[in-house]
Amino acid sequence: xxxxxxxxxxxxxxxxxxxxxxxxxxxxxxxxxxxxxxxxxxxxxxxxxxxxxxxxxxxxxxxxxxxxxxxxxxxxxxxxxxxxxxxxxxxxxxxxxxxxxxxxxxxxxxxxxxxxxxxxxxxxxxxxxxxxxxxxxxxxxxxxxxxxxxxxxxxxxxxxxxxxxxxxxxxxxxxxxxxxxxxxxxxxxxxxxxxxxxxxxxxxxxxxxxxxxxxxxxxxxxxxxxxxxxxxxxxxxxxxxxxxxxxxxxxxxxxxxxxxxxxxxxxxxxxxxxxxxxxxxxxxxxxxxxxxxxxxxxxxxxxxxxxx
Amino acid sequence: xxxxxxxxxxxxxxxxxxxxxxxxxxxxxxxxxxxxxxxxxxxxxxxxxxxxxxxxxxxxxxxxxxxxxxxxxxxxxxxxxxxxxxxxxxxxxxxxxxxxxxxxxxxxxxxxxxxxxxxxxxxxxxxxxxxxxxxxxxxxxxxxxxxxxxxxxxxxxxxxxxxxxxxxxxxxxxxxxxxxxxxxxxxxxxxxxxxxxxxxxxxxxxxxxxxxxxxxxxxxxxxxxxxxxxxxxxxxxxxxxxxxxxxxxxxxxxxxxxxxxxxxxxxxxxxxxxxxxxxxxxxxxxxxxxxxxxxxxxxxxxxxxxxxxxxxxxxxxxxxxxxxxxxxxxxxxxxxxxxxxxxxxxxxxxxxxxxxxxxx
Ligand SMILES: Nc1ncnc2c1ncn2[C@@H]1O[C@H](COP(=O)(O)OP(=O)(O)O)[C@@H](O)[C@H]1O
Ligand SMILES: [Mg+2]
Numbered sequence: 303x304x305x306x307x308x309x310x311x312x313x314x315x316x317x318x319x320x321x322x323x324x325x326x327x328x329x330x331x332x333x334x335x336x337x338x339x340x341x342x343x344x345x346x347x348x349x350x351x352x353x354x355x356x357x358x359x360x361x362x363x364x365x366x367x368x369x370x371x372x373x374x375x376x377x378x379x380x381x382x383x384x385x386x387x388x389x390x391x392x393x394x395x396x397x398x399x400x401x402x403x404x405x406x407x408x409x410x411x412x413x414x415x416x417x418x419x420x421x422x423x424x425x426x427x428x429x430x431x432x433x434x435x436x437x438x439x440x441x442x443x444x445x446x447x448x449x450x451x452x453x454x455x456x457x458x459x460x461x462x463x464x465x466x467x468x469x470x471x472x473x474x475x476x477x478x479x480x481x482x483x484x485x486x487x488x489x490x491x492x493x494x495x496x497x498x499x500x501x502x503x504x505x506x507x508x509x510x511x512x513x514x515x516x517x518x519x520x521x522x523x524x525x526x527x528x529x530x531x532x533x534x535x536x537x538x539x540x541x542x543x544x545x546x547x548x549x550x551x552x553x554x555x556x557x558x559x560x561x562x563x564x565x566x567x568x569x570x571x572x573x574x575x576x577x578x579x580x581x582x583x584x585x586x587x588x589x590x591x592x593x594x595x596x597x598x599x600x601x602x603x604x605x606x607x608x609x610x
Numbered sequence: 611x612x613x614x615x616x617x618x619x620x621x622x623x624x625x626x627x628x629x630x631x632x633x634x635x636x637x638x639x640x641x642x643x644x645x646x647x648x649x650x651x652x653x654x655x656x657x658x659x660x661x662x663x664x665x666x667x668x669x670x671x672x673x674x675x676x677x678x679x680x681x682x683x684x685x686x687x688x689x690x691x692x693x694x695x696x697x698x699x700x701x702x703x704x705x706x707x708x709x710x711x712x713x714x715x716x717x718x719x720x721x722x723x724x725x726x727x728x729x730x731x732x733x734x735x736x737x738x739x740x741x742x743x744x745x746x747x748x749x750x751x752x753x754x755x756x757x758x759x760x761x762x763x764x765x766x767x768x769x770x771x772x773x774x775x776x777x778x779x780x781x782x783x784x785x786x787x788x789x790x791x792x793x794x795x796x797x798x799x800x801x802x803x804x805x806x807x808x809x810x811x812x813x814x815x816x817x818x819x820x821x822x823x824x825x826x827x828x829x830x831x832x833x834x835x836x837x838x839x840x841x842x843x844x845x846x847x848x849x850x851x852x853x854x855x856x857x858x859x860x861x862x863x864x865x866x867x868x869x870x871x872x873x874x875x876x877x878x879x880x881x882x883x884x885x886x887x888x889x890x891x892x893x894x895x896x897x898x899x900x901x902x903x904x905x906x907x908x909x910x911x912x913x914x915x916x917x918x919x920x921x922x923x924x925x926x927x928x929x930x931x932x933x934x935x936x937x938x939x940x941x942x943x944x945x946x947x948x949x950x951x952x953x954x955x956x957x958x959x960x961x962x963x964x965x966x967x968x969x970x
Contacts, residue, residue, distance in 0.1 A: 402845060428847035440842035442835055452828070453835045457847045459828045463856060466827030467820050473827065480828075498618075520846050 344573045344586060349379025353416045355431075355524050355556045356401070361410035362580075363400055370396045371580045374410070378524070378573075383550055383557045385567040388577035394560045395437050397577075398526050402434055403427050415523065429457055433522035435513040437529050437560070443502030447493060447512055450501050451484040454519030458483075487515045491545065507538045511545075518549065525549070527559040531566055539563060543570055568592070623822045626905040630818065634811045641807070649919070657915050658810025659685075659872040662817045664895040664907040666864035669821055671893065672902035673830070674857040675837030676733075677741040679889050680748025684862040685869035686884035687724050688717030690755050692870025693798045693879070697791045698762045706804040714813065714870040721866020724751065725859040733854045748889055755881040756795050763788025797880030798873060805875035813871055814908075817864050822904060824860065833857045894936070 345354060354377040361374040371393045378384055386394050399405045401412060403424045412419050414430055422430060442450050459480050461472045488494040491511035496504060501512060510530055517525060530546070531539045543566050550557055561567050567574060568588045576584040576597050584594045591597055637654065640646050667681045692713035703709045728747045735743055759770040761782040768782040772794055779790050792798050824830045832853045835843040844850060873879055899910030918932050 404841070404844075424844040425847050425849050428845060434845055436842070436845075440839050440845075442838040442842065444838060445831075445834065449831060453831050453843070453848070454846045456828055456832055456835075461828070463824065463827075463829050466829055467823045469823055476828075516846060 345377060345379040346382050346572050349381055352380050354378055354413075355380045355415055356558070357413040357416075358401075359411040359413070361397075361400060361407055361412060363396060363405055363408045369580050371400065373581060375582070376575055376585070378556050378558060380523070380556055381550060381554050382572050383546065383559070383570050384573040384575070385571035386558060386560045386575050386577060387562070387567055392577040393580040394577055395528055396580075398434055398528055398560070401427075401526060402432055428520055428522075431523035432526065433517035433520045433524075434526035435510070435517055435528055435530060437532070439509050439513055441501040441509055441513055441516070443500065445501060446498050447488065447501050447504065448481070448484050448497040450512055450516050451487050451519050452480055454516035455480045455484060458519070458521060484519065487519050490518075490549070491515050507534045510534065511542070518553070523555050525555055525557045527557065529560050529562065531561055531563045539566060542566070546570055619826055622905070623826070626818060626822070626908070627815070629905065630811075630814055630908065638807065653916065653919060654807040655805045655810050655875040656872065657912060658807065658814055659868040659875075660892065660895065660915055661814050661908050661911045662868035663865055663892045664899065664911045665817050665821055665904055666861040666868070667892050668896045668899070668902065668904060668907045669824075669857050669861045671896055672900075673825060673837065674833050674854060676736065676854070676858075678744040678858075679741050679886070679893065680728075680744035680746070680751075681861075681865055681892050682884040682886070682888035683748030683751035684721040684725060684865035685872065685888070686751055686755055686881055688714075688721045688866025688869025689873030689879065689884065690758070690792060690798065690881070691720040691866070692717035693801050693873045694760055694767070694791055695870075696804060696874055697789065697801065698767055700802065707806070707809070710804045710806070710809055710871070710874060713874060714809070714867040717870030717873075718863040718867040721869065722859050722863035725862025726855065729855050729858045733851060733858060745886060745889070749886065752881050752884055755792075755797075758792050759794055760792040761788055761790045795880065795882075797878065797882070799878050801874060801877050801879065803875055803877055805871050809871060813867055818904065820860065820864065829853065829856060898936070
């Protein structure tokens with residue numbers, strides 16, 4: 303074992319810093335010896351020279367003793383479509399909950415467009431630019447399809463309560479524009495003819511699409527999709543794939559998705575992170591992941607390897 | 611002619627206004643032509659007050675989805691601040707309607723302030739906890755008012771907070787010609803009754819405008835989003851506390867205005883009138899009228915307020931009959947078979963009117 307690895311393992315060395323005397327014979331100050339964390343980021347070339355829209359540094363959370371997510375590091379380009387895969391219980395949804403501050407991280411940093419979101423609430427994070435969908439769909443079931451999208455447009459409208467009670471011109475104007483925009487979002491997902499139906503009465507696949515439409519309506523710069531193809535049939539999934547790419551192209555936003563459908567992930571994701579037991583076990587392009595022995599072994603198994 | 615293209619919600623709103631206006635015209639005509647007896651006329655103002663109470667409570671219980679059991683507390687704040695305002699300004703503002711309007715505004719503002727202060731701790735809770743704490747606050751407000759001694763003379767208002775019961779009205783030290791307005795547990799005494807049915811009608815209209823327009827706006831949608839799925843509401847950038855507070859304070863202020871009108875309808879009124887039972891009574895109106903259903907609240911209030919009075923002839927049995935009617939209404943409106951029947955009836959009626967519209 304080398305001295306270097308021993309030093310890292312030494313529990314007394316809390317700073318993780320080198321403790322040898324430096325050349326001048328002094329104990330070094332923290333400033334000179336704390337090493338920058340080296341982060342390997344796989345950003346698409348077109349985004350490489352810009353600040354990543356999302357950066358997670360040593361992100362982690364424990365529930366009691368369980369480290370549900372640990373040492374999670376990723377960076378996401380501003381127009382990247384990235385995938386988060388891994389077996390059930392790996393911690394994927396927990397990461398979405400950390401990014402949207404539903405859970406407070408036990409350690410680590412989340413940078414959204416270079417800005418720390420540590421002190422933001424869920425609602426502020428959304429306004430700062432992260433929108434999401436949920437693994438178990440969370441629509442406003444008793445409200446109409448268009449009202450669901452109008453609720454998504456909430457912060458895009460700016461009239462006050464007095465203006466709505468007195469029905470002042472700003473109310474009518476904002477409502478008219480919002481309705482038009484809501485129908486546009488719905489038409490992206492072929493839902494415009496269902497606008498006046500109750501959201502809860504839609505078939506499962508349509509509910510998933512409506513949830514994406516609602517998230518998009520909040521005008522995000524990063525869209526998080528939690529198993530968007532779950533419960534969809536192959537033709538719906540194929541359409542969804544096209545839609546996700548089209549959304550990225552139209553709105554020029556980043557999309558991070560959790561998905562079990564390998565066909566979808568391998569086809570549209572530019573970067574993929576594989577999670578197992580809360581830790582990233584592989585990160586890279588679809589080709590890297592396909593050929594990564596650790597992934598094939600630990601996650602996909604022999605069957606999965608064949609599928610890829 | 612340009613065809614009016616209204617959404618279903620907007621149509622319901624308009625029908626509600628139309629129904630209220632029509633009812634007002636019919637009842638005032640009856641009243642002016644001697645079609646109503648004395649006791650019936652006496653019911654008009656309280657019915658208006660309770661309609662406003664029910665509609666405003668529906669905003670919290672039905673639209674926001676939080677069970678509040680302290681609504682009568684806000685009514686009492688409005689009642690006594692309204693009485694003090696009207697009595698203190700008796701000389702300054704000779705016009706009774708103007709004084710009444712001012713008293714209702716003061717009642718609304720005071721209740722809104724209390725609503726805000728109580729809302730800060732209460733709205734952090736939910737479900738049963740929120741219900742119990744609102745109940746407690748309602749009772750606390752009642753007890754506080756029971757400790758008040760208020761009088762007015764040429765030097766202005768005199769207020770004593772008689773927390774240990776050691777003082778009485780003489781301690782107000784009113785100058786000659788001064789008036790006592792609130793006398794502790796006895797409540798307001800010798801109030802000039804300036805409330806009127808017309809004022810009640812106007813207050814109902816204002817309440818409907820506030821509540822219905824609020825519901826069909828971005829704020830109303832946000833409030834309902836918080837009710838339907840809190841986590842999803844937060845995820846689309848809606849501030850939970852802000853919209854809970856908006857619904858709660860708006861509801862409290864409307865209850866305050868109703869309280870002021872109610873208070874100025876009786877020459878004697880004790881704070882004990884606004885106890886837990888009153889809160890529950892209003893809640894019954896809201897639940898039986900349908901959660902979130904505004905016109906339902908109005909109809910339930912009218913029917914259930916008149917019913918015990920109409921049953922006076924049955925003397926001993928009237929509360930029994932009242933209870934049976936309550937149970938029957940509850941059973942039929944919650945029964946799945948009845949619900950299915952009502953839904954199919956509605957569909958048929960809807961289809962017919964659609965057909966008629968197409969033929970027209
Ligand atoms: N609120 C919580 N309290 C305790 N444990 C949790 C909580 N949320 C998630 N977990 C645990 O974290 C792990 C990861 O869960 P999750 O992120 O939902 O996995 P998945 O990758 O399937 O989305 C699971 O073991 C789960 O039981
Ligand atoms: Mg999950």
